[in-house]
Amino acid sequence: MKISFHGAARSVTGSRHLIEAGGARVLLDCGLFQGRRHESDVHNRDLGFDPESVDVVLLSHAHIDHSGALPVLAKEGFSGKVYMTRATGELTRVMLDDSARLQENDCAYVNKKEGRRGKQCRRPYYDSDDVRDISRRFMDARYDDTVTVRPRVKASLHDAGHILGSAAIRLVAATRGSTTTVLFTGDLGRKQMPILRDPESPPPCDALIIESTYGDRVHTESAEEIKAKVHQMVTHAVAHRSKIIVPAFAVGRTQDLVMRIKALVKEGRIEPLPIYIDSPMAAKATAVFRNHPECYDEETYRTFTSEGDPFAARYIHYVSSVQESMKLNATAGPCMIISASGMCEGGRILHHLKHAIQDEANLIAIVGFQAEHTLGRKLVEGWDTVPIFGVPTPRRAQVVRFNGLSAHADRNDLLAYIRAIKPTPAKIFVVHGEEKQSFALAAAIQAEHGGHSGIDVVVPEPGSTHEL
Ligand SMILES: [Zn+2]
Structure with a gap:
């Protein structure tokens, strides 16, 4: 061989x-x-x-x-x-x-x-x-x-x-x-x-x-620590009426994060805030997730059989058109915007970053692996000024880094x-x-x-x- x-x-x-x-x-x-x-x-x-x-x-x-x-x-x-x-x-x-x-x-x-x-x-x-x-x-x-x-x-x-x-x-x-x-x-x-x-x-x-x-x-964050961090982040955004921008790949962490927020809402620990999943591909990928309950773990399968769609809630909005996406730039907080690309190398996330990054009340949540030379990596490394569409842009929003969501x-x-x-x-x-x-x-x-x-x-x- x-x-x-x-x-x-x-x-x-x-x-x-x-x-x-x-x-x-x-x-x-x-x-x-x-x-x-x-x-x-x-x-x-x-x-x-x-x-x-x-x-x-x-x-x-x-x-x-x-x-x-x-x-x-x-x-x-x-x-x-x-x-x-x-x-x-x-x-x-x-x-x-x-x-x-x-x-x-x-x-x-x-x-x-x-x-x-x-x-x-x-x-x-x-x-x-x-x-x-x-x-x-x-x-x-x-x-x-x-x-x-x-x-x-x-x-x-x-x-x-x-x-x-x-x-x-x-x-x-x-x-x-x-x-x-x-x-x-x-x-x-x-x-x-x-x-x-x-x-x-x-x-x-x-x-x-x-x-x-x-x-x-080694991923040092436990499930409980992640939960606490998500809790803190949402509470901050609600208190400051600010935005949480999440660069995320359409498949995997987007659905993962949504499930964690849903769990916190269900436990009555946070007020739901509007979540915009601004990626036509994430909507399509979530549809595939819905079609395959045979791949779920027991808990998700139970939700699926008792409550129906595990990925839906009245405060979760899937955004497809460019017009709707652009409207989000002017939307007031509190809200969470999840968009691609996950390493901020292109796509709608750049527009959301451009509009949110200079406000110190906003948060940028990094949930995935960031390769060398990407904008996402620069955010993780804490650069004070980052290039967005080729323009050096001061970063005032706080970067919250999850390493346990990988x-x-x-x-x-x-x-x-x-x-x-x-x-x-x-x-x-x-x-x-x-x-x-x-x-x-x-x-x-x-x-x-x-x-x-x-x-x-x-x-x-x-x-x-x-x-x-
Ligand atoms: Zn993979």
């Missing part, structure tokens, strides 16, 4: 791992590379392998850094099927449509700007037709069922508790009388998060490919996950982390398991191939 790493190796973006075994070429995830424009261009136009030669894709979850290059694959000659849970399939369609639209807008903008300087035209990586093409190949797989990928290659999906429909992928390949089993975590979630079940305990494997987004960090396992969770695999896999590849995070996790694994004979921990280089 051969494994090659074509993305999310020593970085957090563009998850793509190719496995050759049992006469098949199986791609685990096909994520979009997001980052600086030139670098993204290189990695998204050439995926690092021949798309035509790939037989099957197995998709861990819908996040764009795992699914976003699927249409490129189809465009470049891939003719196989893509297996994933049904919830992941529906979410992925929503995400890819949005990604195609964003690319078209982005290119139109850049072309207009560069056109004046007589430069070459930019093209999107794919358009909505390519999204439709690849969507036709989506195949539903249920958690724990066995999918026969090829006569000698079988796969199964195991709840990863990261976002709706997310899965760890187990691949079993028979070669020359013996079998080799690989387990790929995709992104791992955490225990006791709202809506989702806890990550399923890992099945046995010979080799493990594990994410390391938080390989060197949908990612932390270092302790990751180590516990590995500990639960019996026997310890002989080979462990650490992927999907900034270098510091990946190497720190690798060292921690080595320290814990290195004494056992023959355990090899690798932080693969991008583009590298490893024989098992």
